[in-house]
Amino acid sequence: MIPVAFDYQRATSVDDAIAKLTASGGKAIAGGHSLVPLMKLRLSEPGTLVDISKIPGLSGVKEAGGKIEIGATTTHAEIAGSKLLRDKCPILAEAAAEIGDPQVRNRGTIGGSLAHADPASDLPAVAIALDADIQIKGRSGARTVKAAAFFRGFYDVDLAAGELIVAVHVTPVRSAAYAKLHQRASHYAIVGAAVALDVKGGVIQSARVGLTGATTHAIRLAGVEKALAGKKADGVAAAVASAAGEAGDLNADLHASADYRKAMIPVFVKRAVERALARG
């Protein structure tokens, strides 16, 4: 399968990428593991690709002022293998390690995953649970958007033409976990639940819950978060029972019906809460 012809330019800095995107009206390419398949199917026909994958300093995981910063072109494999994340924010490493397969993880990036916002992708739910700050840069300057507000609809995010995600900032949480029911061949999420907890003496003080795979885009389950507050392990099942109802209209596709997703949502939210609790 051969894509429509296009021009290719390699960006040497974020500003260079923004200038090239603005001048050409083209699309950024990072890992290419969402974009190239779409181009081969001619579902996407950009006139110009601006390659951001080799921009110095745009990838890597580092700690700064109590937060962890993940550069936009950091690959899933690098996130999965990051000792800093495994120690301080294991949910991110764990979710990245469950994306696709080794080859996909070697190429795909966190910035591409969030910008593309496939309804079945994993990292959007984790970003919501961690209340991540998505750092964006464009012609008119830099801005920061909270993950829960970034995902707006079916493949629709808060990014204007010519804008790039440059980094994701999270406040590390140890008691957080991701649980997904995956499609057996691609490993995309049929239902994926990400949960971050504040726990004291076995009692959940507060919770943040992100859900992916089930609806047009990853969403926050604020009702479930409220129901989890004040609960111990024995109260989790009751607290997550309303999760599917809160999610609203559910996806139906060849992998799973809406009813199946409805049944699986509370199961996987509960698993994520239990794993997060086990991390104390």
Added chain:
Amino acid sequence: MIPVAITVNGKVRTAHVEPRTLLVHFLREHLNLTGTHVGCDTSQCGACTVIVDGRSAKSCTIFAVQADGSTVTTIEGLAADGKLHPVQEGFWEEHGLQCGYCTPGMIMSAVNLLQDNPSPDEKQIREGIAGNFCRCTGYQHIVNAIQHAAKHGGGKAAR
């Protein structure tokens, strides 16, 4: 057309390519390295797996221009001085193939796995080849082949 210089199996190869040329077609059609296969052409099967800058990658999902300046190893580049790579030995000794269509990609994934983890357990081996489909073997002999390679220095071998 855009000029590219890609180091393939230790040799710098230069060419002018259309940006839409996939790396797998560059390898097979420009360089005649037909050991890298196209199975699905939809990023699923792993038959096209090569090593790009030290990491396994599906060459049907990379444009050759993206690999400009990179180092690529294909199945043809594994044997050194007429001696099979330990992973190739493992597939030979343990009958890790039937039709052989998936084999080049399977071997490149195994090389990547053993480089990260020189002594994987069976579960880790199966996860390491999760991006490679085999329609013949049922995978057990492939797992045995990779175990054989791990025992015989597959993790320490070049690339």
